[in-house]
Amino acid sequence: MLIVVDNQDRHGVLMEKKPKRRTRERIVETSLRLFNDFGEPNVTTTVVADEMNISPGNLYYHFHNKDEIIEEIFVVFEREIEETLAAPTRRLADVEDIWLFLHLLFEQIWKYRFFYRDLNDLLTRNRLLEIHFKQIMAHKVHTATILCEGLVSTGVMRATTQEVRALATNVAVLASYWLSFEYACDPRGKVESGRIGRGVYQVMAMFSPFLLDEAKGLLEKLSREYLKP
Amino acid sequence: MLIVVDNQDRHGVLMEKKPKRRTRERIVETSLRLFNDFGEPNVTTTVVADEMNISPGNLYYHFHNKDEIIEEIFVVFEREIEETLAAPTRRLADVEDIWLFLHLLFEQIWKYRFFYRDLNDLLTRNRLLEIHFKQIMAHKVHTATILCEGLVSTGVMRATTQEVRALATNVAVLASYWLSFEYACDPRGKVESGRIGRGVYQVMAMFSPFLLDEAKGLLEKLSREYLKP
Numbered sequence: 168m169l170i171v172v173d174n175q176d177r178h179g180v181l182m183e184k185k186p187k188r189r190t191r192e193r194i195v196e197t198s199l200r201l202f203n204d205f206g207e208p209n210v211t212t213t214v215v216a217d218e219m220n221i222s223p224g225n226l227y228y229h230f231h232n233k234d235e236i237i238e239e240i241f242v243v244f245e246r247e248i249e250e251t252l253a254a255p256t257r258r259l260a261d262v263e264d265i266w267l268f269l270h271l272l273f274e275q276i277w278k279y280r281f282f283y284r285d286l287n288d289l290l291t292r293n294r295l296l297e298i299h300f301k302q303i304m305a306h307k308v309h310t311a312t313i314l315c316e317g318l319v320s321t322g323v324m325r326a327t328t329q330e331v332r333a334l335a336t337n338v339a340v341l342a343s344y345w346l347s348f349e350y351a352c353d354p355r356g357k358v359e360s361g362r363i364g365r366g367v368y369q370v371m372a373m374f375s376p377f378l379l380d381e382a383k384g385l386l387e388k389l390s391r392e393y394l395k396p
Numbered sequence: 397m398l399i400v401v402d403n404q405d406r407h408g409v410l411m412e413k414k415p416k417r418r419t420r421e422r423i424v425e426t427s428l429r430l431f432n433d434f435g436e437p438n439v440t441t442t443v444v445a446d447e448m449n450i451s452p453g454n455l456y457y458h459f460h461n462k463d464e465i466i467e468e469i470f471v472v473f474e475r476e477i478e479e480t481l482a483a484p485t486r487r488l489a490d491v492e493d494i495w496l497f498l499h500l501l502f503e504q505i506w507k508y509r510f511f512y513r514d515l516n517d518l519l520t521r522n523r524l525l526e527i528h529f530k531q532i533m534a535h536k537v538h539t540a541t542i543l544c545e546g547l548v549s550t551g552v553m554r555a556t557t558q559e560v561r562a563l564a565t566n567v568a569v570l571a572s573y574w575l576s577f578e579y580a581c582d583p584r585g586k587v588e589s590g591r592i593g594r595g596v597y598q599v600m601a602m603f604s605p606f607l608l609d610e611a612k613g614l615l616e617k618l619s620r621e622y623l624k625p
Contacts, residue, residue, distance in 0.1 A: 205520075206516065206517060206520055208437070208517050209520065284516045284517075285514055285516060285517050286576065286580055287435065287513045287514060287576055287579055287580070288435060288437050288513075288514050288517065290579070290580060290583050291435055291438065291583070297583045297584075300580055301580065301581055301582065301583065304577070304580050304581045305581065326605075329619075330601065330604070330605070333597070333598060333601035334601065336598060337566075337570060337598055337601065337602060339577070340569070340570055340573060340574065340577045340598070341566060341569055341570065343573075343577065343580070344569060344572075344573035344576065344577065345569065347515065347516055347573065348533070348568070348569045348572065348573065350516055350519070351515055351516070351519060351529055351530065351533050351572070352530055352533045352534065353530065354519050354520070354526045354530065355526075368562070369562060369565060369566055369569070372559070372562035372563070372566065373566060373602060375559070375562075376555075376559070376605035376606055377605055390558075
């Protein structure tokens with residue numbers, strides 16, 4: 168086992184800090200990639216260290232266990248997805264805004280897909296994730312509701328309050344679990360970000376029957392682009 | 397460790413077989429209950445044996461590892477859900493048929509909810525589940541398609557082929573992941589089968605905008621019953 172010596176002293180702070188932070192960052196990046204590719208339950212800290220060609224001891228110097236790495240990734244994920252979810256509430260939305268919003272949302276989920284892959288197990292194991300994911304899910308429903316209300320108020324969409332509520336919840340469910348469904352349907356299929364496009368299309372299909380004339384036409388045009396092989 | 401002696405002989409077959417099968421059945425029942433309550437990753441065979449007040453050796457006599465128990469549960473689950481999925485294709489459906497079908501489907505999922513809770517991880521670990529779950533998902537989409545086509549052909553619903561395809565897929569996603577979503581939104585909430593009702597309502601809400609006059613009225617009536625606290 169490699170013994171990691173903390174070289175930091177009053178002269179060395181600037182000189183030494185950089186490479187150390189670099190290792191820490193690389194651990195986080197490598198873990199995220201491996202978690203996404205193979206599923207978090209199948210990746211140990213030893214596997215991460217091995218992939219990076221560093222000793223388990225070196226990794227342990229930065230993170231005492233896998234949960235610390237997961238939480239560090241989660242903090243960044245949460246900040247990014249909360250920003251995405253906050254964006255569309257700033258003005259009344261049109262159909263293209265929704266399309267764009269869904270794209271950004273699916274991209275966030277794709278980038279951190281390991282969280283969604285085994286979500287229930289992670290929530291059971293980790294109190295931080297349990298509390299914060301709950302808020303993220305509620306935020307998703309809230310943002311989808313704001314978007315729908317925007318479309319209704321500009322006359323682009325016709326839906327009752329109850330219909331909007333049900334639709335917004337379904338949007339959150341579908342966005343959160345689309346990749347899991349794709350995976351269950353084809354576990355050995357190529358995992359590529361093209362799956363995002365199909366997800367966006369499926370969510371838009373739920374909006375579609377509530378849209379009026381022009382907006383519906385625009386949606387169908389956008390859909391045709393998406394359904395192209 | 398308890399040594400289990402196989403008492404079976406040419407005279408004892410009938411006498412001895414019954415209690416042995418009984419233990420096997422109890423292992424399966426207890427495992428299903430514990431997997432559903434605590435999640436399969438959190439339940440070891442030792443926990444199952446302990447819950448039953450039998451020795452790990454006695455359990456091991458019937459099942460060599462947890463995967464053998466999971467597969468035995470899966471075979472029954474698959475038979476039951478395939479029956480449920482086959483039923484509505486026998487005649488043209490109306491709105492109440494869909495409601496009933498969704499109820500049966502959600503009840504199956506509820507009964508075996510641990511499969512859906514950590515589905516991706518189970519699929520990665522078990523080749524049998526990987527292949528068969530893929531078929532179950534495809535069957536769900538197929539049955540939902542048949543139901544929609546039935547509604548369209550009897551003039552109860554108005555939807556294009558493309559809309560039916562998207563809707564049927566969304567029905568399968570929502571039915572499969574509704575409980576996971578409920579759990580993520582409220583991990584410490586009481587886990588009760590009332591969550592099924594909300595799931596059925598959310599799926600019906602996706603059908604709703606495609607339904608015409610009378611059918612839509614019937615759906616709204618059924619929904620009001622469901623939304624009652």
